[in-house]
Amino acid sequence: MTTENGPAHYLDHAATTPMVPAAVEAMTAQLVTAGNPSSLHASGRQARRVVEESRETIAQAIDCRPGEVVFTSGGTESDNLAIKGLYWSRREGDPARRRILASAVEHHAVLDPMEWLARAEDAEVELLPVDHTGRLDLDAARAAIERDPASVALISLMWANNEVGTIQPVAEVVALAHAHGIPVHTDAVQALGSVPIDFAASGVDAMTLTGHKVGGPFGAGVLIVRRDLDLVALVHGGGQERDIRSGTLDTPAIAGLAAAIELAVKRQAEHATHLAELRDDLVRRVVEVVPDAHLHGAPLESRDARLPGNAHLGFPGCEGDSLLMLLDARGIECSTGSACSAGVAQPSHVLLAMGCTDDAARHSLRFSFGHTSTAADVDAVVEAIGPVVERARAARRA
Template identity: 80%
Template sequence: MDDQQVHYLDHAATTPMVSAAVEVMTAHLRDVGNPSSLHASGRHARRVVEESRETIAQALDCRPGEVVFTSGGTESDNLAIKGIFWARRSADARRTRVLTTAIEHHAVLDPVHWLGDDDGAEVELLPVDRSGRLDLDALRATIERDPTSVALVSVMWANNEVGTLQPVTEVVALCRPHGIPVHTDAVQAVGQVPVDFAASGVDALTLTGHKLGGPFGVGALVVRRELDVVALVHGGGQERDIRSGTIDTPAIAAFAAAVELAVKHQAEHAVHLATLRDDLVRRLGEAVPDAHLHGADLGPGRLPGNAHVGFPGCEGDSLLMLLDARGIECSTGSACSAGVAQPSHVLLAMGCDAEAARHSLRFSFGHTSTEDDVDAVVEAIVPVVERARAARRT
């Protein structure tokens, strides 16, 4: 087993650090100096942080002052959801409604539901179609029912399970006439599809390092300076007094290097991922005729590295473990809820029944993926599916 080749197809959960990020982070690990200190070492650390902020801002087309560093996607989502809600409600007590989709990552859904259960928010989950795309007519009707009561809208850029891209610019167009701020979780999107903060019109955008070749434990919330956000963490007043805490200079430098590289090579990277993904989907369909794709059709409406495939008559967890025994690593959905014996909330919202929402695997490609990974899955899938179906029958 130790000599078995591993075929890693779970890049949506985390992707390996790119060499540039490793080198930058390593170079700064021995540096001394708190970026908030005024002496020379502190000023040097501050310069590294601010240059990293400028690098990320240039890559995402935002102002450097709009980049607020955090510990990652979950903190950024919580800061956006809670911080914007609290600020908006404080300014106008009528603003109690929070609108989001039924297919969001739990880093959005859980803080939204917490606000509903513990802080007086009125939560409304917007429906999606069978491909996992937001129903814009439903959003329009929900807003127009009482626009003055909407505190914010949060719609992810791309779904982490089925890869469907969301109509973010259309969401902004519906919200802007009513002055409603829009947040988007773009954790899965940056580096795979074009992401332009200014052009999108959103007010807040979440990204994280470990999804695009950077380190764990660092991310950012890009938030317009004109938008008030109440802090979750109070202390030294770092990051515009929105996110206090000593700044992690080495991780931020590595994060910036990874973002710059991911955005620079996004177009060619997307072609590479889509080529591998399309080949896998085609060959899986030939090997297992009743296998089927969940989410948007292959093409521009879907993340290029995502293949979410259903295998009727199987349990996704069984398929995952059988493939894992053969050195093939994938997932049944979000890594943050893996191991939880319940159907995918994303697939249920898309109209799948409970059984169909449990028989799927997510194969996600990244910068280390090759055709060998596709070959390995195709070679293993028939005996694995047969064994998983046999286990269901016994």
Template identity: 80%
Template sequence: MTAPDARPTVYLDHAATTPMVPASVAAMTAHLLDVGNPSSLHASGRHARRVVEESRETIAQALDCRPGEVVFTSGGTEADNLAVKGVYWSRRAEDPRRTRILSTAIEHHAVLDPLHWLAEAEGATVELLPVDERARLDVDALRAAIERDPASVALVTVMWANNEVGTIQPIDEVVAIASEHGIPVHTDAVQAVGATPVAFARSGVDSLTLTGHKVGGPFGVGALVVRRELGVTALVHGGGQERDIRSGTIDTPAIAGFAAAVELAVKHQAEHAARVAGLRDDLVRRVIEVVPDAHLHGHPTERLPGNAHLGFPGCEGDSLLMLLDARGIECSTGSACSAGVPQPSHVLLAMGCDEDQARHSLRFSLGHTSTGADVDALVEAIGPVVERARAARR
């Protein structure tokens, strides 16, 4: 229950997770009491299978891929692990010279950590390519790294859009460079789907990660979209449910909810982006009016519509976060997955910030439930909060 005098929560952390949309809740709950494993041959099993296959078709239509290219997983982290390790193993098995993986220094940990693991446990050589001060990949560095020895590159993995500062990456250029040498490209599009146009076939990538809980669907379900021609070695062995690439009983209700959310997010992407970008621009302008030395990180135009990543010199991001939280305003100091760990962001360090600059930032991320009142509440709170955080450091 909410206490009568409690202020409503101002939720500005949609990049960490966004609330489910009603259509997704309805699609998911419609199947929670269904009996039937989609792999069973009887009528109940066939009914569940139909729900899963219709969901796969819905997602394929929304993302410009074939239904058979959608491999359901438990979310973005599993899909990224499957792509990075599975493609590496498969490509290296075809040709043992392929031991290099090219990526960027600003990937999410769902990509970075499997890369580090492959380097330590499997002898991979991982090259994290630099980004500029706006967090855009240096494509000349990518070209040079490939051309140094194309035959040794197992794969390239570059995120579609960065989860911390919101910068959208030049995926077209990445694909153009890699495809000259027949090198597969994986992209983590977890933050991009529903926020910016994402079309799998048109993009030319070979595999792409998305997840339910960032697009208005449930937690614990996602997908790796992967070209049928691309070899992917399984990580999880068992019943072989998803093309023998991913085993485990298929979660029919979650997949139905996931598909409903993806369909709506993609259908309304353009209006959503325009509305949310308007709120975000208002937020940035007004916060900087109140705190004149605050500054926006990331790319001014090639960025996710809901992302406002701001630096507040002289403050600890963690203190700002807790002071705002005490006023009912929820945001993040970086990616939710590393929040709580008091380390400077690897993304900001890669953009050339020093440790101090990398610690004084907050990410406000807006989404489908955000309103002008959320922005007003932040603008009202930010001045006193920054003053207190600065006083605490003196």
């Protein structure tokens, strides 16, 4: 069910969120102009000016140097560049650095390149455990590092989990890693615009961001890379972006990306308050309608421990996919948060790592709020969830 402005009730902002007008305006202004940012003539210099001003805008918003901003096609490329580029660089310096440490709840854009490195490049991947809320076990991380710190090539820890919204102890891991000279990468895609992000203060060595999660365009992202960090490039060609990421720069997308990031950071505190109010109302009222429904991740009271716009709920006796489709038929769009392979739903690796059973890892839905969310979205879910859960349970029993 859709309206002239899109889905009637869109509650999947963690997957992507509509572009904000400022980003649309910045992007479309450049779509009608010509000029390759690498060209030396006037049109090229104008395009380069837009790119560099966008780089400065992002650097100011995130608190990094403009030269540390490397433009990419999005979060997946940024994660791959960070993981593979760091691993190859560190191995060149010392072939004994084969270990890659990461939490067991990372996004597949981090997990899959690590698994590829294990198969193709002799890496040893160690997935660190999390507690029942999805937060990294710091004692386990410390033990893994101190067992043989000289063999660790890098550590990757997401800023906040994309499924259950749990915020990770990035600063603590940076302190543990840097005591042994180990670089740390963080995927901050979900955190940007929802919680304060400060690259310099965080101490991380590389940070992944993308545009379409904060009202920017698809296909535009950033890897923030400390100036003294060596990365081996994935793509070779024209030597753009410090020779870390070759390819003609997409000036319109970069302009839209910068506008979206600037606005997201500027509005972060107000935005977070609004989202948390909607999220709390949703969770409270859904549990009133479906008493055995339960929240995954940190408790709502732990404001600093989870993203404000994330409500990941379990519904015993249901299949998440059935719930999703039944809600979709009523004009309510959300997510199961689980991966799909060949059309067969798989239990969420995040929930399994948190200690959920296979069945519990299948009966969940993720409702995620964004800048277009309203109280009417909450009302629609509350009105629909009782009959939908009842029907999903009946279908499973049949």
